[in-house]
Amino acid sequence: MTIPVGAPATEPRPEHGPEAQTGWASWLVIGLAIAAVIVLGVTLTTGPGTQRAQAPAEVTQTGETITQAIRIDGMSYHPNRVEIPAGSRLVLELVNGGNQPHDLTLNGFTTELIDPGESATFDAGVFTADTQGWCTIAGHRAQGMVFNVVVTGATDVPAQAITPGSSPTPETNPFVDVPSPATRLAAELPEGAWYDPALPPAPTGTVHELAFTVTEEIREVAPGHQQAQWLFNGQAPGPTLRGRVGDTFRITLTNHGTMGHSIDFHAGEVSPDAPMATISPGESLVYEFVARRWGIWMYHCATAPMSLHIANGMAGAVIIDPPAGLDEVDHEYTLLAHEIFLGQRDTGADAERVNAGRHDLTGFNGYPNQYDLRPLEITAGQRVRFWVLNVGPDNPLSFHIVGAVFDTVFSEGSYSVRAGLGESTGAQVLPLLPAQGGFVEVTFEEPGTYTFVNHIMTEGERGQHGTIIVR
Ligand SMILES: [Cu+2]
Known part of the structure; x- marks a missing residue:
């Protein structure tokens, strides 16, 4: 059984949500002088910590769609990395060959839970910068269950750090004051x-x-x-x-x-x-x-x-x-x-x-x-x-x-x-x-x-x- 996940590939997902769509339209109409203001606006409304790509002025959507088959096995995606041209759309054909349910969150989108033996088609949207995804099931990211999208051909794109699965181990518990x-x-x-x-x-x-x-x-x-x-x-x-x-x-x-x-x-x-x-x-x-x-x-x-x-x-x-x-x-x-x-x-x-x-x-x-x-x-x-x-x-x-x-x-x-x-x-x-x-x-x-x-x-x-x- 195949679970359709995400928007159909024929209806491209917005890169940055509605506010960004407005940004692109305005950009085309109004021109380069106003673009900087809009890019600033997008940056502000997107907020910190987001995995969505920022919109570099030098990259336009290529319209290309890259489809990649991914097999899930144990605590990893195979392959766990894909290179695509900047501005292209990525569709993943995921097959869970493992023994427990998994998912994948990537570029602001997340699949449904994929049971063992099940598959899912996942439209992860358009990529303009390197982005990391991971399985959201408890503990899986910490076990290294991550997936990297590396974009090629982008110029002057600030190297968006691929967020590691773990932060440096804190000496004290950052979540709670441990009772003495x-x-x-x-x-x-x-x-x-x-x-x-x-x-x-x-x-x-x-x-x-x-x-x-x-x-x-x-x-x-x-x-x-x-x-x-x-x-x-x-x-x-x-x-x-x-x-x-x-x-x-x-x-x-x-x-x-x-x-x-x-x-x-x-x-x-x-x-x-x-x-x-x-x-x-x-x-x-x-x-x-x-x-x-x-x-x-x-x-x-x-x-x-x-x-x-x-x-x-x-x-x-x-x-x-x-x-x-x-x-x-x-x-x-x-x-x-x-x-x-x-x-x-x-x-x-x-x-x-x-x-x-x-x-x-x-x-x-x-x-x-x-x-x-x-x-x-x-x-x-x-x-x-x-x-x-x-x-x-x-x-x-x-x-x-x-x-x-x-x-x-x-x-x-x-x-x-x-x-x-x-x-x-x-x-x-x-x-x-x-x-x-x-x-x-x-x-x-x-x-x-x-x-x-x-x-x-x-x-x-x-x-x-x-x-x-x-x-
Ligand atoms: Cu258990």
């Missing part, structure tokens, strides 16, 4: 931000049928700052799933967002091609896997750039119990560690900052310091298992509880220390790279205020820090 630790600890946890860390037992039954719906919504991600998040079932992290070795998980993923999304369950051992495919808005797929191995496993959106989709909230945990069950404890909690990238309200995590690995805050379960604002509460003498998963997207976690020693540590398939084996040893941290997970067990013998932190201290100070009150 003092501000964060004095804040109230907003309604709806609380993520209950208590982990219920696995539900009965051996087949777990679940619906996962993707939405894009504005949420408070740090005190005083709301921004777009991309969510599985309206929450970040996504729902924690639990079952036993041998159970079947059948997840129906439906995309109610505005861009392509997908899901990848690390607990599954399946060919990625079909179940992990990116689906367009409005589409669904079924992802089925048998959990053959126990532990805590990450799942996440696998649509590029994955860093941005994970940074915007698209990650969660699957917990699989061993066939013989786990040791008895009084409480089980789940803590997912992650970075937080602040950005503009409507776009969410800033793609440039994610690409540069420049996070502003960190958190457990979606919000910085949330278990300082609403601590975990247990009774002295109780034994607790903390399941911990680092969903990143990028940075390591050194999970530590101040005042406690872990007598049991399980990570990535094996116990390193285990209570009851008669060894007088223990562990002080559970270290986890992104996508690694495990659990620790600890008995809190004495009342007090304990804290759990990322012992990579600056990361703990950015929000991976919480409180356990033992009474």
Whole structure:
């Protein structure tokens, strides 16, 4: 199917909008003396930051139309550059050979969303200066998805800078004042931000049928700052799933967002091609896997750039119990560690900052310091298992509880220390790279205020820090 995009080529688009059309007509009638005034007027009404070409006096429209076939593959246009004579019109025949929807904004015009396998004819208008276009889907420009039009034969055209996809990485966040630790600890946890860390037992039954719906919504991600998040079932992290070795998980993923999304369950051992495919808005797929191995496993959106989709909230945990069950404890909690990238309200995590690995805050379960604002509460003498998963997207976690020693540590398939084996040893941290997970067990013998932190201290100070009150 071909989507016609933009004005038909037989009805040439104005180069600069209506005011510029007036400019050209006046120019022809009134002559060179007045032209300078009109050019000035066009410049003023076009405004700063526009991608439209300015009208140099030396270039007239050649009337030529250049048609170029462009294939979209991965995060690039092939070719990603075209040379055309100054004053000619460019029509692009775009074919999306990739696995997710894309578009192209160029010269002040933008295509509709082009789904995988679809094509579009795009009249990008007349060019008098070098111009850069890009895909407007979140994060794609930062990944280098740009298209350059280079004009030839223009004289005395001021070299219009081809706007790069990224500006120099700022030292401070240009979009928001990042709340300080003092501000964060004095804040109230907003309604709806609380993520209950208590982990219920696995539900009965051996087949777990679940619906996962993707939405894009504005949420408070740090005190005083709301921004777009991309969510599985309206929450970040996504729902924690639990079952036993041998159970079947059948997840129906439906995309109610505005861009392509997908899901990848690390607990599954399946060919990625079909179940992990990116689906367009409005589409669904079924992802089925048998959990053959126990532990805590990450799942996440696998649509590029994955860093941005994970940074915007698209990650969660699957917990699989061993066939013989786990040791008895009084409480089980789940803590997912992650970075937080602040950005503009409507776009969410800033793609440039994610690409540069420049996070502003960190958190457990979606919000910085949330278990300082609403601590975990247990009774002295109780034994607790903390399941911990680092969903990143990028940075390591050194999970530590101040005042406690872990007598049991399980990570990535094996116990390193285990209570009851008669060894007088223990562990002080559970270290986890992104996508690694495990659990620790600890008995809190004495009342007090304990804290759990990322012992990579600056990361703990950015929000991976919480409180356990033992009474
Ligand atoms: Cu996604």
